Amino acid sequence: MTANRIKIAMLGFGNVGRAFARLLTEKQGEILDKFNVWVDVAAISTKSKGCLVNEDGINLSEALNDIEKFNHFDKKRKDYREMTSLEVAESVDYDILFELTPLQIFSGQPAIDHIKAAFKRKKHAVSANKGPLAWAYEELRDLANKNRVHFFYETTVMDGTPVFNLVDETLKFCKITEIKGILNSTTNFVLEEIAKGKAYDEVIKEGKKRGFVEEDPAMDIEGWDAAAKIAALLNVLMGANITPYDVDRKGIEDITFEQIKEAENRGNVIKLICYGGIENGKVIARVRPEEVSKSSLLASITGTTSIVSLTTDMMGTVSIVEHEPEIEQTAYGVFSDLIRVLGNM
């Protein structure tokens, strides 16, 4: 039996894109066995490293090599193009779009436009970028439904840990009534370091060196990343139709060593808690530092580990924990969405 060919377009080729490309190469044989499908990468676009387009399939190991060695695709390659991600989304022949570009936290763009372009052409889309869910979920969902294509985004919250799939595939018929979690590892790390008596600036510096803290730490520290995540969760799982601006948000920038010590004396620790629930018939969302008992499940979530607790009408509360993820877990999230599309095609 001749294998079917599925062509994917990858927008973005940063750490996640490259880890996904490696995983895809590794698992190609297994995909062929299970689905009788051969997955070709027809395009890889980047903002500053050039673009490759080859509808017969890009050689992924050469593409990975180029970036590793030169941090740019080799302009002499036959499949080298000067194209933007939007141009790729709009014009290349592909079956599934992978939105892997960096998050623009205050607009979700241009990722939203990339995904819209795919849906309008009746192509499936997988997003590892939470911006589209935080800023335009309902519009994108409706557009996907109208064009009868799939839209999956497991990686956007807690990497490859099943959250959206958990609800869709294993908690069928359940209504989600409340969501609570620790979803930002930078703030989790910073609070723990400050508790050790380190100065705020020193912690940020060390975090940057160790890769836990972004070049501009404000988005994490001020709770914007957490707000985008709880907005994404609430939009998808509770039909909230909100943006990160609607989240009652307070970051950890004002938390002092003294406050942490006082909490400790009360048997508590301070965590940046994301919360969504229903008040007066409306979904409300907040992100703020809260004291939780030292012996609680939430207090046990340290370092880069994260948790989300989902309260349901039929199954009580279920929590899922991701333990100290590495880039491979993010790649698995993207891969699992690919598998979900293939399984539903």
Place this chain on the structure above:
Amino acid sequence: MTANRIKIAMLGFGNVGRAFARLLTEKQGEILDKFNVWVDVAAISTKSKGCLVNEDGINLSEALNDIEKFNHFDKKRKDYREMTSLEVAESVDYDILFELTPLQIFSGQPAIDHIKAAFKRKKHAVSANKGPLAWAYEELRDLANKNRVHFFYETTVMDGTPVFNLVDETLKFCKITEIKGILNSTTNFVLEEIAKGKAYDEVIKEGKKRGFVEEDPAMDIEGWDAAAKIAALLNVLMGANITPYDVDRKGIEDITFEQIKEAENRGNVIKLICYGGIENGKVIARVRPEEVSKSSLLASITGTTSIVSLTTDMMGTVSIVEHEPEIEQTAYGVFSDLIRVLGNM
């Protein structure tokens, strides 16, 4: 469009069976909307409360009423029968068998024979009884595959919390390499009460009164229930092909107040930990009391809350927590398996 009729046979009508019957009644309309299927209960068998058979559908509220009022089905009902569960499994006309009889922890019988009878007749089976998984999983799986029918059993470990479905539906392509958990709430409760300085006998007495401890507490206290659960998990998720006898098992019967205090002085608590992993290419399993750090995730699992941590080749470690379940969560587990059969028919 005329709805399809699906007939189910319920073996066992204890707390779980009755809660499932109530949930089914409540959700019938939603099932009809989603699957265009009307689910009729064609048989309910019990060991000591009589049996009902009606291929046009038993009146569930009357059946529930009988048990509530008389603890026995009304022998004057037209659909009253004197039949055993095995006779029902072998002779009634049904599409899906629900094995809800009490666990026989040292054999898995007669539940195994009930399920075999269904498979031989090319009927699907849902088991809330872990015995069949702990004692005869591979044989049953092969028989189901041979007859092209479904075999689901989400409720057997952690009630309705997705564990088997989590792996099957949301961790696709992952291999499970290690399983760890706190899966027995009786021992969790007893250890916490002994830590408060209460005498062992007093704790057992109180636990029985509050419903946490079975009439014969030995199966929990000596770790047999936990051993059956880890055997079930390892058989299904890691192809272990073991029985509870193969689990290196130590219960909590010898744990003293002094040992708990000594652990506490080391910053630890004692928990009955289930573990399965690979050693020298072979799956090994154990259940034993272990000291875990007070600030750990495992230590935060108190009372009737339970947890399982799954280590995978691609997705690192993922843990799922069930919080203080009631009978409704068990009923949801059975219901979710019904939905899974309906979605795959």
